[in-house]
Amino acid sequence: MTSTIIPDLQKPLPDHTQLPESDGTFVKNFQEHPQSIILTDSIGPLLEQRHPDGRYAIGQDCGIYWRETEPAEKGAEAPDWFYVPGVPAKVNGQTRRSYVLWKEHLAPLIAIEFASGNGSEERDKTPLYNEAGEVQNPGKFWVYERIIHILFYGIFEIKTNKLEVYHLADGCYQEIAPNERGHYPIGPLGVELGLWEGSYQNQTQIWLRWWDLDGNLLLIGSERAEIEKHRAEQAETQLEQAETQLEQVETQLEQAETQLALAETQLEQERLEKQRLLDRLRAAGIDPDNL
Template sequence: MTSATNPPTVTTALPDHTQLPESNGSFVKNFQEHPQSILLTDSIEPLLQKRHPNGQYCIGQDCGIYWRLTDPPERGAEAPDWFYVPNVPPKLNNQVRRSYVLWQELIAPLIVLEFVSGDGSEERDKTPLSLTEPKTEQKPGKFWIYEQVIRPAFYGIYEVKRASVEVYHLVDGEYQIMPVNERGHYPISPLGVELGIWQGYYQNLELPWLRWWDAQGNLLLTGQERAEQVESQLEQESQRAERLAAQLRAAGIEPEV
């Protein structure tokens, strides 16, 4: 029997990634956003595999980061277009991640990237969370959520229409906009890479794409670009060998096969 002085203890378990919606109900806004996410992931994967030989990292592409328990759950989530989290397992309990739940993981993403589809006001919205009138509470601004709650060290806002990206660095609890370096890129020093705009073709589209460079300014290539580079090098070697053989024959020397 429970006494009046010792009320029963009620334990409420917080939901995990398997119990929360995979997305916030939004959808990719145009045909460029999905290829853009793939381009970022494909080109940086070799670097991340070297950086994490144990495989302990994850990349999210338009999937939810849950920062607050709400009803409905989607109100307490942001779904960045691209983000990277170091030192976490790619699976949880042998299950593919459905979302990233901060109260379950406690490790913030290192970098979050948003692709602007409107005028950029949503990505720069600093409206704070207000609890004074919970029944009429509106969702706080995306910039405020990233800066004050999710707190990735770097937050990038990419606008394909303007061929631009601006990057913020979390310093003393506040985002400070970063200056570009001499190459017009933003150094992401913990990763040893730079982020910037590259004009070119990818998946049959010529656009100012958001891309990575290494710290020396060399573009990080996709798998297809790496294969094409190797093919080009082999072709150049073959052409040099053919020229050398022709020169030997002109000198009366039959080259060995």
């Protein structure tokens, strides 16, 4: 049984540098890490626009400490991916090792779990206290909903490609229905969350992806680079075509100039021939003006 530690008011509460950053468990499948990267990479440009001061944090399989316990890691939940607006990515110049609620006082706007099993752990609503008032291990769903108050909570079952998204309303999670595109709008973030089939890091399968509210897929860096490469190739092709057309025009201009020079030469020859004829007539005593 995990016990809740009553804080010593004379002792300062620990921060992220004093709490464990891992509980020693293995990542449960090969999709979790690249799945987190896709979500972080694709939403990065949007978050940079929304937070020009850089005050936001993204956690990937990172602990959120919500209570003091012994051992300490029992007082944390570690969503596979979460986003917190309004907090710096570093604390006192140090990269975050975990997210400590009693130091930050700001809940994540969204957390997402990649369920390797049937999602029962991610949907566990077991409360902190049982009917006898005894402390017990609370379920992840209950902690996110009742303690941390994460505004949006997504559960993605990797085996079945099933996605559920919940929204916190009046202190309780309400499941969101997908829109006409099959996506789940995350209004405060200005995005939609949905499923996308494709290949990433040598894995072709269903992935969680972001779209904007108009249904445009938010691209990861390699996709953005590919588009820029394609645009650059198109621009280069258009430039080559323009250069070819210019060369053709220059050739045509040269040909026209040559033809003009030939015509001028011919006219000059005809003028000289006419003048010689007139001179011969006058030499013979014939006035060409009276002919």
